[in-house]
Amino acid sequence: MPSSLSGGREGVSPLGLKNTLAGRDIISCRDLSREDAELVFRLAEEVNSGTIHLEDTLVGRKVALIFVEPSTRTFQSFYVAARSLGAEVLSIHDPAVSSIAKGETLYDTVKMIEGYGVDCIVLRHPARGSARFAAEAASVPVINAGSGSQEHPTQALLDVFTIKSKLGRVDGAKIGMLGDLRYSRTIPSLCYLLAKYNGVEIFFMAPHLLQVRREVELYLSERGVTYRKAVEADEIKEVMPELDVLYVTRIQKERFPDPTEYERVRGSYVVDAKLLSYGRSDLGVMHPLPRVDELSPEVDKLPNAWYFEQARNGLPIRKALLHLVLGGAE
Amino acid sequence: MSSESLLVRKIDWGTVLDHIPAWKGDQVIKLLNLESLKQNPDVSVIVLHNVPSKKLGRKDIVKLYHYMVSEDEAKILALVLPQITINYIRDWKVEKHSPGLPEKIVGKIRCPETTCITNVEREPATTRYIVMKEHGVIACEYCDTLLEIERIPDFLIG
Structure with missing residues (x-):
C-alpha cells in the first residue's frame, strides 16, 4: 500500500x-x-x-x-x-x-x-x-x-522467535550461517532482523561462490554488526565451538543462472553428527526447510535439532x- | 581562438557539456534521454569526440542548442561523469553550473539484477535507485541490488 x-x-x-x-x-x-x-x-x-x-x-x-x-x-x-x-x-x-x-x-x-x-x-x-x-x-x-x-521476512520472524525461545535471548547471540548464503532469501531477512539486536555476531560459512551478497554485508557494517566469513572446511571447524546456533540452508538449485556453477558447489557441505561434534553440546541447529542432502537425518535424533520446532x-x-x-x- | 572552438560555432542559447572523457559523449545523450530530446523540434545536438584537451588529454564535448539541462539531469551527469563541466548559455553569456549529487535516480538505468521485478517483461515497474556515494554505489529500491557508480554507463536505458 x-x-x-x-x-x-x-x-x-x-x-x-x-x-x-x-x-x-x-x-x-x-x-x-x-x-x-x-x-x-x-x-x-x-x-x-x-x-x-x-x-x-x-x-x-x-x-x-x-x-x-x-x-x-x-x-x-x-x-x-x-x-x-x-x-x-x-x-x-x-x-x-x-x-x-x-x-x-x-x-x-x-x-x-x-x-x-x-x-x-x-x-x-x-x-x-x-x-x-x-x-x-x-x-x-x-x-x-x-x-x-x-x-x-516472516521466516526471519519465526527464526528469531525460535532463537529467543530456545536460547533465552537474542542479544549477544553467535549465529553461524552455513550453506547457500547467496541465493537464500531467508539469510538476508535473518541478518537484517538480527541487526536490530545488540552484540549479535554472525559467521558466514560458505564457499566463495555461495557467500552472502554485498548489500547484506553493507547493511551489517553500517549498523556495526560484527560478522566474519569462513570459507574453507578447516575454517568452518574452527568457528564451530564459538556458535550458539548453526543455521543451515539448502543450495537453491532453481536460482542458479548457470547450471555448471551449481554442479561446482553441489554437495560441498553436509551437517552431520561429525560436524556437530566440533561445536558445543548445546549448539542449536536450525534450517528453514525443505532440506535436500545438506542436513543429515541423523541430526534429527539429537537434542541439537531445533528445526522442526522452528517450522511449528x-x-x-x-x-x-x-x-x-x-x-x-x- | 582555441582549436576546439574552430570545430563548431558558438551557441547563443542552450547548454555546453565540457570535459567529458573521450568517446563518452554518447553516454551523455543516453543519460539525457535521446527520445525526449527528439520530441523538441528546436533542439540541435552537436557531439564532438576526441577533442584535444589540456586537462584530460582528449575529451568529448556535447553542445545542446536550445536545450537547458535540468537540475536533476545535471546531478546525474555529475554523479556518473564527475569530471564534466556544465555551462548554461543565455544570449551568448556563459554561466558555469556546479550541481550537487542526486539522492535518488528514477528511470534511466536498468537494474543489473536480471530477476528484479523492473526487468520482468510488461510489468509497469520503473527503476528507482538510492545513491550511496560514500560507498561508490547506487542501490535498487525494489531489489536492493548494488551497482557501482562507474558501471552505470553499462546499464543505461535506451
Whole structure:
C-alpha cells in the first residue's frame, strides 16, 4: 500500500501495547524495528501458551494468498492462520491454473484481486522486488512471503522467535550461517532482523561462490554488526565451538543462472553428527526447510535439532502477524 | 581562438557539456534521454569526440542548442561523469553550473539484477535507485541490488 498510508490505523494490541504494525506492509526486515518484532513475539508466545486466543478476531475480513512459486510451509501456515482467525481466504496457489499462466502481470493480478474487497495480500513471487512493487500497486497491506532470492521476512520472524525461545535471548547471540548464503532469501531477512539486536555476531560459512551478497554485508557494517566469513572446511571447524546456533540452508538449485556453477558447489557441505561434534553440546541447529542432502537425518535424533520446532513456530508467528497487521478485534 | 572552438560555432542559447572523457559523449545523450530530446523540434545536438584537451588529454564535448539541462539531469551527469563541466548559455553569456549529487535516480538505468521485478517483461515497474556515494554505489529500491557508480554507463536505458 502507499507508504503514506502505512501505519495509519494504529490501535492497541491484545497485549495492551500500541499496535505499531496495524495497516502496515511487511516487505523487508530492514523496515521492522526491534519493537515491531518483539510485539509479534509476545503475542505469538501468548497464543502458544493459550493465554490469548485470537480465534475469530478476523471474522468478516478477507486475506488473499497469491503464491506464484512453490511453497508448503509458508502457504499452509498462512492459510491455517488466516482461517483460524476467522478470515475468508482467497488463494492462487497453482499459477498454472490461473491467468498468470496466460501472461497476466503481477500488477494486474494485484489490482484484480484487490477488487474483490480483500483486506490484505500475502505474496510469494520469484522476482526480487516483487513485494515492494505489489505494495505500491495495492491499497491494502501486502505481506512478503518470499520475493525471489531477496527476502522472506516472516521466516526471519519465526527464526528469531525460535532463537529467543530456545536460547533465552537474542542479544549477544553467535549465529553461524552455513550453506547457500547467496541465493537464500531467508539469510538476508535473518541478518537484517538480527541487526536490530545488540552484540549479535554472525559467521558466514560458505564457499566463495555461495557467500552472502554485498548489500547484506553493507547493511551489517553500517549498523556495526560484527560478522566474519569462513570459507574453507578447516575454517568452518574452527568457528564451530564459538556458535550458539548453526543455521543451515539448502543450495537453491532453481536460482542458479548457470547450471555448471551449481554442479561446482553441489554437495560441498553436509551437517552431520561429525560436524556437530566440533561445536558445543548445546549448539542449536536450525534450517528453514525443505532440506535436500545438506542436513543429515541423523541430526534429527539429537537434542541439537531445533528445526522442526522452528517450522511449528510458523503458525503462531503468522497468526500474530496477521492479527496485528489487520488490526483484529480483541 | 582555441582549436576546439574552430570545430563548431558558438551557441547563443542552450547548454555546453565540457570535459567529458573521450568517446563518452554518447553516454551523455543516453543519460539525457535521446527520445525526449527528439520530441523538441528546436533542439540541435552537436557531439564532438576526441577533442584535444589540456586537462584530460582528449575529451568529448556535447553542445545542446536550445536545450537547458535540468537540475536533476545535471546531478546525474555529475554523479556518473564527475569530471564534466556544465555551462548554461543565455544570449551568448556563459554561466558555469556546479550541481550537487542526486539522492535518488528514477528511470534511466536498468537494474543489473536480471530477476528484479523492473526487468520482468510488461510489468509497469520503473527503476528507482538510492545513491550511496560514500560507498561508490547506487542501490535498487525494489531489489536492493548494488551497482557501482562507474558501471552505470553499462546499464543505461535506451
